[in-house]
Amino acid sequence: MLKYKGILFDLDGVICSTDEYHYLAWKALADRLGIPFDRERNNLLRGVSRMQSLEIVLQKADKTYTEEQKAAFAEEKNALYRQYLSQMSPRDLDEDVKNTLRTLRDEGIKLAIGSSSKNTPFILERIGLDRFFDAVADGNCITHSKPHPEVFLKAAEMLLLDPHDCLVVEDARAGVQSALAGGFDCAAIGDAKDDPRAAYHLTRLSDLLRCVR
Numbered sequence: 001m002l003k004y005k006g007i008l009f010d011l012d013g014v015i016c017s018t019d020e021y022h023y024l025a026w027k028a029l030a031d032r033l034g035i036p037f038d039r040e041r042n043n044l045l046r047g048v049s050r051m052q053s054l055e056i057v058l059q060k061a062d063k064t065y066t067e068e069q070k071a072a073f074a075e076e077k078n079a080l081y082r083q084y085l086s087q088m089s090p091r092d093l094d095e096d097v098k099n100t101l102r103t104l105r106d107e108g109i110k111l112a113i114g115s116s117s118k119n120t121p122f123i124l125e126r127i128g129l130d131r132f133f134d135a136v137a138d139g140n141c142i143t144h145s146k147p148h149p150e151v152f153l154k155a156a157e158m159l160l161l162d163p164h165d166c167l168v169v170e171d172a173r174a175g176v177q178s179a180l181a182g183g184f185d186c187a188a189i190g191d192a193k194d195d196p197r198a199a200y201h202l203t204r205l206s207d208l209l210r211c212v213r
C-alpha cells in the first residue's frame with residue numbers, strides 16, 4: 001500500500017546540483033559589486049525567486065541601486081548561471097536520483113516538478129528529463145514564489161490530485177514552509193534536511209523509497 005499518489009519535487013538542489021551554479025553566479029556578481037556573500041547567506045536564496053534573491057544579496061550592499069540597475073544585475077547573474085547550465089548533460093543526473101525516479105514511476109506514483117525557477121524547462125532538457133515528469137509547475141507559471149504554496153498547489157492540480165495525497169521533496173526552508181502552507185507532507189533533504197517541520201529527513205533521494213511504502 002503506497003502512502004502517496006503523487007510526489008512533487010523541487011528541482012535545484014533536489015533533482016540536480018544546480019543550486020551550486022546559483023551560488024557561483026551570485027557570488028561572482030556580489031564579488032564584482034564588493035558585497036559580502038558566502039554559502040550561509042546563499043542558503044537564504046534557496047526556493048525564492050530571482051528578484052527576491054537579488055534583494056537578499058543587496059541587503060549587504062552599502063549603497064542603493066535603481067530598479068534599472070537591479071534588473072541589469074539579475075540579467076547578469078542569469079546569463080552567467082545559464083553558461084553553467086549549458087554545459088550540463090544527462091551525465092549530470094545522479095545515478096541515485098535517476099534510479100529513485102524510475103522506481104517511483106514504476107510503482108505507479110505520479111511525479112511532478114514544483115520549482116520557482118524560470119530556467120526549469122532548460123535544465124530538464126539539459127539533464128534529459130524534459131519528457132519524464134507527469135507535470136511541471138515552475139517560475140514561468142506562478143505569481144508568488146516559495147514560501148507561498150502556489151507552485152505546489154499548481155503541480156498537484158496538474159496531476160489532478162489533492163494535496164493530502166502528495167508528498168513534496170525540498171532542500172529549501174522556504175520550500176518546506178511552502179509545502180506545509182499548501183497542506184502537503186514534506187520530505188526534506190540537503191540544507192533543509194534537519195528542518196523539524198518536515199515529516200521525513202532524507203540523506204539521499206533513494207531514502208524516499210522507504211517513506212512512500
Ligand code: BG6
Nearest residue numbers: 012045046047049050117118119
Ligand atoms: C529556485 C532556487 O529553484 O529558483 C532559487 O532555489 C532561485 O535560488 C529560483 O532564485 C529562481 O531561479 P531562476 O532560474 O528563475 O533564476
Ligand code: MG
Nearest residue numbers: 010012013171
Ligand atoms: Mg531547491
